[in-house]
Amino acid sequence: MLPTMFGAAPTQRVEDDAFVRGEANYLDDLTFPEMAFAVFVRSTEAHAALANIETADAASLPGVIGIFTSADAEADGLKPLRPTLEANPHTGERFNFAPQPLLATGYVRYVGEPIALIVAETLSQAMDAAEHVEIAYEYRDAVCDARRAIAADAPVVSSGMSSNVCFDFALGDHDAVEQALAGAFAVAELDVTNHRIITNPMEPRGIIGVFDTDTSRFTAHVSSQKLHTIRDSVANALGVSVDHVRFTAPEVGGNFGAKNFVYPEYALMLWSARKVGRPVKWMATRSEVFLADHQARDHHASAKLALDETGRFLALKIESVANVGAYLVSTGGVQSGQYAHLPGAVYDIPAIGLHIKGAITNTAPVGVTRGPGFAEAVNVMERLIDAAARQFNFDRADLRRKNMFRSSRMPVRNAFGQIVDSGHFVETFDIALDEADVAGFPDRRRQSLEANRLRGLGYAYHIKGTGGDPAENVEISFEPDRSVILKTGTHSTGQGHATTFPQIVGGLLGIDPEGIRLMQADTDLLPLGGGSASSRSTYMAGSAMWHACQSVIAQGRSIAADMLDVVPDQIDLTDGLFVAKGTNKTAAIYDVAAQAHARGAPLKAYAAWTREAMTFPNGAHVVEVELDRQTGEVSIVRYTAVDDYGHVVNPTVIEGQIHGAIAQGIGQALIERTIYDEETGQLLSGSFMDYAMPRADDMPPFVLGFHGTACTTNPLGVKGSGEAGAIAAYPAIHNAVQDALSTVGSAEIDAPITPEKIWHILQDIDGAESRNTDDISCVKF
Numbered sequence: 001m002l003p004t005m006f007g008a009a010p011t012q013r014v015e016d017d018a019f020v021r022g023e024a025n026y027l028d029d030l031t032f033p034e035m036a037f038a039v040f041v042r043s044t045e046a047h048a049a050l051a052n053i054e055t056a057d058a059a060s061l062p063g064v065i066g067i068f069t070s071a072d073a074e075a076d077g078l079k080p081l082r083p084t085l086e087a088n089p090h091t092g093e094r095f096n097f098a099p100q101p102l103l104a105t106g107y108v109r110y111v112g113e114p115i116a117l118i119v120a121e122t123l124s125q126a127m128d129a130a131e132h133v134e135i136a137y138e139y140r141d142a143v144c145d146a147r148r149a150i151a152a153d154a155p156v157v158s159s160g161m162s163s164n165v166c167f168d169f170a171l172g173d174h175d176a177v178e179q180a181l182a183g184a185f186a187v188a189e190l191d192v193t194n195h196r197i198i199t200n201p202m203e204p205r206g207i208i209g210v211f212d213t214d215t216s217r218f219t220a221h222v223s224s225q226k227l228h229t230i231r232d233s234v235a236n237a238l239g240v241s242v243d244h245v246r247f248t249a250p251e252v253g254g255n256f257g258a259k260n261f262v263y264p265e266y267a268l269m270l271w272s273a274r275k276v277g278r279p280v281k282w283m284a285t286r287s288e289v290f291l292a293d294h295q296a297r298d299h300h301a302s303a304k305l306a307l308d309e310t311g312r313f314l315a316l317k318i319e320s321v322a323n324v325g326a327y328l329v330s331t332g333g334v335q336s337g338q339y340a341h342l343p344g345a346v347y348d349i350p351a352i353g354l355h356i357k358g359a360i361t362n363t364a365p366v367g368v369t370r371g372p373g374f375a376e377a378v379n380v381m382e383r384l385i386d387a388a389a390r391q392f393n394f395d396r397a398d399l400r401r402k403n404m405f406r407s408s409r410m411p412v413r414n415a416f417g418q419i420v421d422s423g424h425f426v427e428t429f430d431i432a433l434d435e436a437d438v439a440g441f442p443d444r445r446r447q448s449l450e451a452n453r454l455r456g457l458g459y460a461y462h463i464k465g466t467g468g469d470p471a472e473n474v475e476i477s478f479e480p481d482r483s484v485i486l487k488t489g490t491h492s493t494g495q496g497h498a499t500t501f502p503q504i505v506g507g508l509l510g511i512d513p514e515g516i517r518l519m520q521a522d523t524d525l526l527p528l529g530g531g532s533a534s535s536r537s538t539y540m541a542g543s544a545m546w547h548a549c550q551s552v553i554a555q556g557r558s559i560a561a562d563m564l565d566v567v568p569d570q571i572d573l574t575d576g577l578f579v580a581k582g583t584n585k586t587a588a589i590y591d592v593a594a595q596a597h598a599r600g601a602p603l604k605a606y607a608a609w610t611r612e613a614m615t616f617p618n619g620a621h622v623v624e625v626e627l628d629r630q631t632g633e634v635s636i637v638r639y640t641a642v643d644d645y646g647h648v649v650n651p652t653v654i655e656g657q658i659h660g661a662i663a664q665g666i667g668q669a670l671i672e673r674t675i676y677d678e679e680t681g682q683l684l685s686g687s688f689m690d691y692a693m694p695r696a697d698d699m700p701p702f703v704l705g706f707h708g709t710a711c712t713t714n715p716l717g718v719k720g721s722g723e724a725g726a727i728a729a730y731p732a733i734h735n736a737v738q739d740a741l742s743t744v745g746s747a748e749i750d751a752p753i754t755p756e757k758i759w760h761i762l763q764d765i766d767g768a769e770s771r772n773t774d775d776i777s778c779v780k781f
Contacts, residue, residue, distance in 0.1 A: 011650060014514075015498040024251045027206045027223045028283055035208070036065055038272060038282040039126035040265070041116040041133045042291060043108035046144070046362040046681020047157065048137035050106060053116060058132035063125030065276050067133070068117045068268075070103040078102055078271060079237050081262055084229065085333035088169055090340070095167050097360065098158035100327035102237060102264040102271075108137070109157055109326035110364050111683055112291025114264055119272050119280055142681035146323035146359035147300060157326060157360045166324045166358035167332055171340055171416060177306075177353035180315030184306035188388030193750060194376045194730075196298035196323065196674040197667075198290055198691060199369050203253025205293065206283035209269030213277070218270040219246045225255040225493045226531030229469065231523050233262035238271060245270070249521040252493035256664065257368035258293045259493070260533050261329050290686045294330075294367025295674055298323035299339075299376045303384050311394050313349045313403045318380060320356040325365035330372075331358055338373025338465065344381055345414045346425050346461050346618065347403040352415040362681040368533070370661055370726035374464040382460040382731040390742060396459060396735075397433060401426055404461075411712070420463070420616045421712045428642055428707045429461060432620035435705050436640035441624070445743075454627040455637075456740025460732035462621065465614035466720030469530030472540035473608040476505060476548045478593035484509075484516045486545070489529025490537045491521035495722065496653040497537060503649055504542050504716070508549040509589060510576035528608065535617070535720025538649060539711075544609040546715040551605035559595050559603075560587045615711045615719035619643030621662075621728035625736040632759030634670055634737060636698075641728070642705040646719035651706070654721045658704055661722065665729020667694040673752045 018024045055067045080099035087094045104115045116133050120126035141155040148154055149164040157164055181187055208221040218238070224230055227247040235245045252259070265282055273280045284292070299322045306314040320339070324331045335356055343352050371378075389396040405412045407424040414420070441457050448455035475487040486505055492498065497520065502513035519525055530540060553573050560578035561568040564585040572579050577586045593603040624638035641658060648654060671692040675684040685691040710717035730751070737753050738746070744765050749757060 011499070011652060013496045013499045013653060015496065026203055026251050026253055027208065027221060030208055030221055030250060032208065032210065032279040035279040035281055036119050036121060036276060037123040037126050038269060038280050039118045039123070039130045040114045041118065041130050041135070042288070043104060043111055043113040043115055045108055045137050045139060046111050046142040047140040047155065048108050049140065050104060050108065050115070051136040051138050054134040055116060058118065058129040061125065061129045061132060063121035064129045065119045065121065066272070067129070068103070068272065068275070069115065070101060070105040073102050073271070074105070076271065077239050078267065079239060081233060081237055081264060083328045083332060084261065084330060088167060088332070088336045090171060090336060091169055093167070093169065095328055095332045096161060097166055097328035098160060100264065100365070102268055107159065110362050111681060112288070112364060113326070114292070117268055117272060119276055142362040142679070144361050144363050144676040144678050144681055146298065146321045146361060149359040149361045150321065150357055157362055161360070164360040166328055166360050167336065168357045169336065170353070170355040172353040173351050173415070174353040176351040177315045177317050180306045180351050181304060181317065184314055185309040186307045186388070186392040188305045188307070188384060188391050190303050190384050190387040190748070192301045192303060192380050192383055194297045194299040194379050195751060196366070197296050197369065197672050198674050199256045199258035199293060199296060200289060200693060201254030201256055201258055204284035204286060204289050205259060205263065205265070206281070207266055207269045208279055208281045209273035210279045211270065211274040217244050217246065218274070219248065220266060220270055222247055222249055222266065223252050224249055224259045225252065226260050226533055227491065227521065227523050228489060228529040229531060230262045230266060234267045234270065237267040247523045249491060255493040255532070256370055257296060257372065257533070260531070261294060261367055287687065290691065291683060292364060295325065295364050296367060296369035296372065297376065298366055301376070301380045303380050305384050305388050307388060307392065311399050311402050313347055315351040316344050316349050317353045318343060318355070320354070322356060322358045323363065323366055324358045324360050325363050326360065327365045329365045329367045331366050334368060334373040339377055340416065341418050341465050342374060342414065342463055343377050343416070345418060345420055346405065346463050347381070348405050349403070349415060363676055370664055370723040371464055375727040375730070378460065378462050378727050379731045383734060386735045386738060397438070400459065400461060401429060404429065419613065421613065422646070422709045423616060423618050423644055424707060424709055425461065425618065428618070428644055429620040431705060431707055432622050432640055432642035435642060435703055436622035436638060438622065444624070448626050452629050454629065454740040454743055456625050456627070456736040456738065458623045458625070458732045458734065458736025458739055460621050460728045460735065461618070462724050462728035463616055463618040464535070464720070464723055464727060465616055466535040466539060467611050467614035468534030468536035468540070471528055471608060471610045472530050472544045473526050473528055473606065474541055474544040474548050475526060475604070475606045476545070476552055477604040478590070478596070478602060480597055482515070482590050484511065485519060486516050487519045487525045488541045489526045490532050490541045493532050495532060495537060495657065496650070500538060500649045500653055501541065501545070504545050505549060508546060509552065510573060511589060535722040538718050539615050539714055539720055540609065540611065542716050542718055543611070543714045544607045547609055548605040548607035551607060552603055555596070555603055555605070556589060556592045559592050563587050563592065563595060611713070613713040615646065615713060617643065617645050617719040617721060617724055619724055619728070621732045623732040623736040625733065625740055627737070627740050627758055629762055632755035632757070632762065634753055634755065634758060636666065636700040636733065639700045640703040641725065642707050643724055644708050644719065645706065645721040646708050646711040647717040648706065648708060649718065655704055657722045658725050659702060661725030662702065662729045663694050663699060664726045666698060666733065669730045669733035669751055669753060670698070671752050671754065
């Protein structure tokens with residue numbers, strides 16, 4: 001079942017023609033008269049005092065316009081960056097952190113931290129000058145692992161802080177949890193590490209800073225996904241009002257969370273443009289993406305699940321440690337909000353106890369990627385259920401089905417009080433199992449064994465709260481040329497807004513979406529905007545569109561009533577026509593708009609909408625893998641996903657989002673991992689030579705299905721769709737590999753699940769078997 005809006009069809013995206021023809025403009029395509037170029041000198045050390053910064057030789061080189069350090073920034077009154085959330089929303093306790101300096105001040109705290117900014121006539125000249133800046137370091141001990149960082153004897157990362165503990169809090173009824181654990185028939189235990197990854201959008205971050213001396217106004221042209229919020233942070237760092245700062249974005253070549261929050265480079269480019277009196281451009285190199293972009297995940301959990309003799313869940317206990325990185329960006333909010341929202345929310349667990357600590361470390365700051373917090377929670381739950389099934393001989397599917405909230409109970413409230421408004425969990429799970437032909441899996445497993453391969457089956461049921469920033473706004477106006485302009489405070493970074501947003505407005509007003517022109521990605525267009533984070537755009541902007549359209553209809557109804565000589569209550573809007581009930585009198589909405597213009601009051605509506613709840617997309621992903629016993633290669637041979645995204649605006653757009661998110665989940669499960677040297681803090685996976693990304697031949701064919709239930713928290717009934725695959729794919733693949741290995745008696749394996757790891761496990765198993773038999777022909781292959 002696929003509930004759609006306005007009979008939505010799987011139409012192609014209208015913006016793709018320009019992309020495939022190379023006609024779209026990205027940040028690096030922009031140029032301005034007299035534009036200068038910037039390069040950053042970044043720390044080569046993870047933890048050190050800055051004894052001296054020598055820039056004289058670099059400043060004397062041809063083309064160098066200026067070289068700036070923290071002393072220059074402080075002299076001009078620039079302020080450090082602060083996180084978007086500074087206190088725990090549950091307890092009110094302030095997070096323990098040091099603000100992030102725009103340029104390293106006194107100390108460096110991670111490899112890649114910016115120390116000096118060079119502005120030159122050309123990029124090559126700026127790069128040459130960077131090679132001549134000499135920095136003297138006084139080395140300090142580094143700590144990169146979060147669990148080690150919170151130990152009493154760990155080196156303290158930030159001066160002025162007594163420890164590296166950024167936050168430490170507990171939620172839930174811990175007494176009830178301990179009682180349930182003590183009296184349970186079975187207690188499954190599992191340590192789960194959700195390892196750190198680098199997001200690597202195709203287009204690196206960048207910014208062109210412009211300063212207008214006549215108006216004293218800054219303009220930032222930036223590749224970002226959240227313009228208004230970043231603008232406000234940059235204005236604070238510059239010490240000016242938000243009215244003096246404008247942020248705008250051309251096409252954005254992907255984000256996935258890396259472009260969600262403010263970075264030092266953004267304020268520094270605007271400041272340097274004012275300093276040198278010229279536009280200044282900075283584009284990150286791929287090396288800077290690895291070193292200085294906000295990274296993601298890096299979360300460890302020790303979990304226990306109590307069950308009765310029938311397999312009913314009695315209690316869930318989770319002890320977690322999250323890596324914050326050198327500076328607090330968003331991790332506090334993710335872990336105190338998103339991670340703490342939905343532990344076990346698909347499953348009816350009477351008692352849940354969560355204890356989580358956050359650690360400051362000598363690593364790049366941890367931000368977000370698809371499904372932040374929720375992915376970590378789902379990973380713990382779904383892998384823990386499989387562990388319980390293995391440890392106590394339960395059927396994995398039955399264990400899930402038995403404990404899922406029933407659709408008849410919707411809306412449901414979890415143990416932390418979080419309400420999920422809609423969803424058919426059991427039904428969606430069963431549809432996924434049918435689509436995946438789980439009944440035929442034993443035959444396929446036997447066939448794989450005959451080919452000397454191990455086949456495994458894995459499940460994961462995902463859920464996420466989507467909504468992001470709680471307010472959004474739009475403006476709709478009918479123009480004299482019979483076109484319609486739609487302005488939004490969120491903007492596309494690849495999601496297809498130019499297709500779906502006009503579809504929404506066109507459907508609500510009964511007009512052709514092709515006549516609707518989308519204007520976005522400019523903080524001057526509208527007073528606020530929450531960006532495209534947290535799968536919020538269709539939900540938040542779409543709800544604002546609904547309210548704006550109701551206003552347009554009300555205005556039009558009044559004008560149409562005059563035109564048709566009836567009272568407004570007699571007027572309905574149907575398929576773009578205002579119709580007088582009980583008559584054959586009609587007035588096209590465009591004619592009504594023309595009449596409004598003639599009266600001097602154009603048909604126009606602004607709507608700001610503030611959400612009271614989130615949407616909860618959910619669904620079941622079923623994965624089959626084969627392991628090659630000779631090489632350890634892991635092949636995903638079947639991937640089935642059945643998801644609930646509520647009402648669907650455009651199935652084609654959603655399928656593209658699912659494909660991309662699954663690809664990222666596959667990457668984390670099988671090949672991606674960020675590695676820091678624990679002693680030196682050096683990033684060992686700092687390039688594509690050392691950090692693998694999923695490619696086309698890593699992707700299986702996808703079988704996608706939809707089992708939507710209308711969301712009740714917004715007038716469109718939609719749910720966010722951008723992150724599910726990244727949440728579900730990782731634990732589903734992990735569970736499938738564990739299932740394959742369980743046939744030969746393997747223990748738990750850590751991700752990424754590389755061929756080398758599998759090969760060593762199988763070699764150890766085969767070696768043990770050969771040592772335990774006198775007949776080599778009995779060795780199990």
